[in-house]
Amino acid sequence: MKKSSDLFAAAILSIFLVASSFGQPSTVSKSASKFAKKNSVTTKANEVVTIERIEKDFSEALTLIQDNHYSGKRLEYNDLFKASIVSMLHTLDPHSSYFDSKEFEEFRSNQNSRYYGIGATINDLRDPSGKVIATFIKATFKGAPANRAGLRYGDKIVEVNGKPMLGKPYPVVRDELRGPRGTVAKLVVERYGTGKRENIEIIRDAVSTPSISDAYMFRPGIGYISMTGGFNRTTYDEFRRAMRKLKARGMQHVILDLRENGGGLVNQAYYVANTFLESGQTIFTQKGRQRRSARSFAADNPNPDNTPIVVMVNGSTASASEIVAGALQDHDRALIVGENTFGKGLVQNPYMLKYGSMLLLTIAKYETPSGRLIQRDYSDGNLYNYYTNGGTLDEKNKPKKRKGAEKLTDSGRVVYSGGGIAPDIYAKMPTISNQRYRIREKLSDPIFSFALNVAFRKVKGLERLTVDRAIVFDYDLKNNDFAIDESVYKAFKEYVIKNYKISAAKIDREKEFVKRSLRGELVTAAYGSQTAFRVHREYDSQLKRATVAMPEARRLFMQRQKSAKNRRNEQD
Template sequence: MNNSNKAIYPLIGSLLIAIGLLLGVSLGKGKTSGSSIEGKYEQKLTDIIQVLDREYVDSIDKKELFEKTITDLLHGLDPHSNYIAAEDLAALSEGIQGKFGGVGIRFTIYDDTLSVVNVIDQSPAYRTGVQKFDQIINVDGEDIANVGLSNEHVRELLKGEEGTPVKVTLLRKGQKIEKEIIRGAVPIESVMASYMLTDDIGYIRLSQFSMQSANEFLTAAVKLKSQGMKDLVLDLRFNGGGVLGSAVAILDAILDKGTPIVSTKGKNSPEQTLFAENDPFLGDANIAVLINSSSASASEIVAGAIQDNDRGTIIGRRSFGKGLVQQDIQLKDGSNLRLTVSRYYTPTGRSIQKPYTEDYDEYLMDEINRYENGELYEVDSSLLVDSLKYTTPKGKVVYGGGGIMPDVFVPLDTAGNSTFFRRLQYANVFNEFSYHYARFHNLNKFNTVQEFDHEFKVTEKLLKDFFEYAEEKHDITYNEKEFNQSSQRIKTSIKAEIARQRWLELGAYYIFNQNEEEIKEAIEVLQ
């Protein structure tokens, strides 16, 4: 749409504010309004769109205009109510369901060619005989090698409804192989890594709360207990939330039966308090929870319930501050209103929703503002005001009003950063080089990630090969001064990404975590 059309959004936004939630509820029920007043406003909206289409100086896309206006309306109410177009709904639902329709490979684009990094066990690709290091050069008759391929286009080609076929041409050791793969359900794992940090402290990294997350968490916890786990580090950093029920189920394994977990309340939603319903599987374990400014929603419910019930120690930096609960209301055309219907409160009664105005962009800038005002490096005492003070059963003071404040603050670690290091990151050099390395070196000789960590060294020869690759493939010239500044980060990143080629996320997190201050602090607290 022409940029000049943006000037008319506030006009329609003002009109829609008058309709408010009424429009969403009416459409959500699939009914035509029986009220003459409602009908008048709906007709007025239609009239305005038609006038704009007929008389406005530039051509307009009526569908795009209407959907943008609805989005602006909802963001004017609160920052988490949202409109989701029908064509976007499936992708957003995948994270909630914890699965999608696809072939079951992990890939990278190497030398402008789709290259298989890993084949998920028992997936459609696995059953068809696709192998790691295969290159896919054609999908359903479309040549995709050396054409400026993007990750988004790869997903468009390979994802699809379960049961539908996709024909691919593989290149394996110089030979072309034709395959037809019948798409199936591919899991989206939310437990990214679980392993023993020490002889008796386990670690679980949870990336999101999908409908499968509680089962994944419990499976990981059972395995860790069998390996001697007595205490647990639950890593919720960068976890933006998800399904409330999964968060509650995970807390049910940690909190004593009958312990309050979370309360919800809204104008049209009666107050409801959820309690732990079973004897906790991890009832004897001491718990440390890691959070940062990207931990939101269901992550904050978990952290808040553990903190308010004196059940563990929260470590890191203040969480995002999302204390609003959304309900999906399907509209007649298949699109969705994701509408805020209530607020949630931690067991001590805290609302952790951070303040917001109608300026949606300003709300989104909060994390950047935290960086610029220094909050990521020391506690912002201006947030610790008496009106937001609450007390846990054991007398610990906690605060509401904008995220979960950790019990133990750990500043953001920026040591070793440089422009050179960031360029290598943004160009995806670490990932590409690790794939290149794994193609020509036998990583299967390492039976465990622990064995790899002990024996694998980032040698001078490996560094030289890495920098030559960066210059040849991405025109990033070696900078000795900045390398010296970032040498530890660069070496760790190379080692972690090579470990990822062998053990996926477990390998990467195992290597990266050894230099994480939050992990070190959690081990110290639990010991």
């Protein structure tokens, strides 16, 4: 036991030193070398800590665990190894982290806007007692292996690689469908319309997960870009294509939706912000210890786009997406609508380690053009508090008064540092009670079941809503496509009362939810899951508020243009 403990302690120590020397400037590597030579550091309390002491303490602790902990003989050394490193990093800041080789591969796949699998969304269907009947295909993605193999909405997954899947919830089926690129998934599916079973072989391959899930004309003259997939290697290229497409369709104003966008590659955020800012305008300033990490990043666009912008944000808008929102707000280039952003103002850099692992280390903090540091508080070093106590609402559910340093936008509007970016127009997403949430949960299976029957011509009188065909991608959804009128709602209510024993009163209370969800299901079957989100956006109160705010965004833009013209005239 003692030998393995010593080896483990040595491994922990070596990772600390390796992390300081791989992929960093020579100054950092030299510091690591000096530490290795001196074999000691002095703490603030003038206590000398040597490498030998660290090895000894760690080895003794691990030996005690091995000898006395009830699961000591079944230790997972990799888990202990990771936990030690991650705990060390989280004493520094909340966003430095360590990835083992498997996690690092997933990290790289996410940054490349893709993953490996069959490329389909699935969902299970439960009977009135709550027992899983089966898991079904809901949609495939354009060009993905599942789409090429002919899988369609309503296909019941009977077997995967010889394993029976009937009665299995979708997470179990999902895990069986996943696998490395180039491997084969052998499926037995039952077509919902005919009941016929088919054997289908799918070779797992790369599946695109774009940063921009959709871009379309939300209202006449108003384009909408859903940039909720993070900032990855393809983000700016996707953004340029989306802008070109919408302008060709008559876009005069644009809504850029950054809600749920947790950030990603800073250079991609720079390029997006650079689209709308003039050469020389600061996009963000990065401040760190390393020479290359301390600098300002200014726009270099001699012909910026002049489309008036509303940027939508919420509590999950973080990091790189806050760079975009902050830059456009500080330069009065966009109106920010929604809820306070998360408040992540730290920049990480990846450092490759041995055996394919990686250290993601915070190397700098960034400020918006006005000088705002938007990082939320982590002074107590408590991760739970960091992620849960950063809210910006008071007890009366109203925005809290900001306590950070006061800054000014280009036109003199007041903005504040600390705790994220406050929107110019606050719009909270409405919530529902727990009781209504439970009712909606109970209705989800009846909605899916009824939609399947409607899509495959099994409900008399609703044949006009049949979708017994493959998905048509890139469809421009019309208001009357799969409209759920009173005849459809009445048929649904009768179906649920008869088969699921849910009262008419409960169904009627959620009438809007039912009609929206039924239409979403049928649009999913016909045009795919991304197009189906357009149905739900019609009920999005924050998006409606952003649309109403567009004239104000235009006034802000015109005022900015006038001020810029006056400055140029004064210089002349």
